[in-house]
Amino acid sequence: MRLFKIATLTSLGLSLAFVGGCQSLSSSPATTQGALSNIPEFTESTLPGGGVAFPHNERIHLSTDQKWIASEGHLSDLIRLQWTAERAKPAIAWADEKGKDKTAIVSHDKANNPEQHDHKHISIETTMSPTGKYKDQLYTRFEIPYDTDVSEIRTHSSNFNVMDGILRVAGGGNRDLQFASTAKENVTSPLWTLRANSSQLTGQNQGADLQIIRYSDKGEVLDSSLTVKRNNGNIGIGTATPESKLDVNGDSIRIRESKTPASSTSPGNKGDIAWDDKYMYVCVAKDTWKRSELSSW
Structure with missing residues (x-):
């Protein structure tokens, strides 16, 4: 088994400390030389692919007083991973006691398969089921693309569960929860949107009305099928400005099932409406019905 020693340490404001039985290293040359003689030897990694193994149970402590400034080389990035092909x-990977990878954080530009679109993302990956089709394979669960002004964050084979908390959509414009279809290369096309719209918050509970938006097959807005006004709770079907508790912008309302109250004192609540093939019935007070005869013309 090969053994390794630290050859050099270039700090530029960074200190590397072995926390445990070893001495700490600082940017002082004299201190560094004295501490190097007390550092446990590194060994070759037993994991596939080899590499250098850090002494068992030793810890790395990184710290900096530098700023994240591009012109100075981003000196505060204490760990920098670079791809050169x-x-x-x-990647940063976590392995179990047998050395098998279980989770990883990966960032890369292109996919392994040249026929796939460029990935250009950072991703969190975890293994698939040990008894499933893709046994123990690392799989992207959460990805954040780069080189884009608006990043389309995606999940795969994942569910979100908010436990004792809030899933919140905030902002000054439209606050949307959207349902969409997915095409090739993760291109999406909206189908429905649940929206708190961008109408101004002017006081008196005005603004940010709730809407359901529907789209065409081409992803174009068709209309706002339903609107709920925040200031008074009025519901509009086919209209964004309902003027009553239920305001329908259409020429008919359908009650599919017929109902015949047994008598004018049958159970009912004020405002209930029913029909059969002879009469229309309206409940005008608690358990008080009136009817109007229907006729052909």
Whole structure:
């Protein structure tokens, strides 16, 4: 088994400390030389692919007083992973006691398969089921693309569960929860949107009305099928400005099932409406019905 020693340490404001039985290293040359003689030897990794193994149970402590400034080389990035080939994938991985990878954080530009679209993302990956079709394979669960002004964050084979908390959509414009179809290369096309719209918050509970938006097969807005006004709770079907508790912008309302109250004192609540093939019935007070005869013309 090969053994390794630290050869150099260039700090530029960074200190590397072995926390445990070893001495800490600082940017002082004299201190560094004295501490190097007390550092446990590194060994070759037993994991597939080899590499350098850090002494068992030793800890790395990184710290900096530098700022994240591009012109100075981003000196505060204490760990920098770089790919030097277009399909390389720098990663941080977690392995179990047998050395098998279980989770990883990966960032890369191009997919392993040249026929796939460029990935250009950072992703969190975890293994698939040990008894499933893709046994123990690392699989992207959460990805954030880069090189884009608006990043389309995606999940795969994942569910979100908010436990004792809030899933919140905030902002000054439209606050949307959208349902869409997915096409090739993760291109999406909207189908429905649940929206708190961008109408101004002017006081008196005005603004940010709730809407359901529907789209065509081409992803174009068709209309706002339903609107709920925040200030008074009025519901509009086919209209964004309902003027009563239920305002229908259409020429008919359908009650599919017929109902015949047994008598004018049958159970009912004020405002209930019913029909059969002879009469229309309206409940005008608690358990008080009136009817109007229907006729042909």
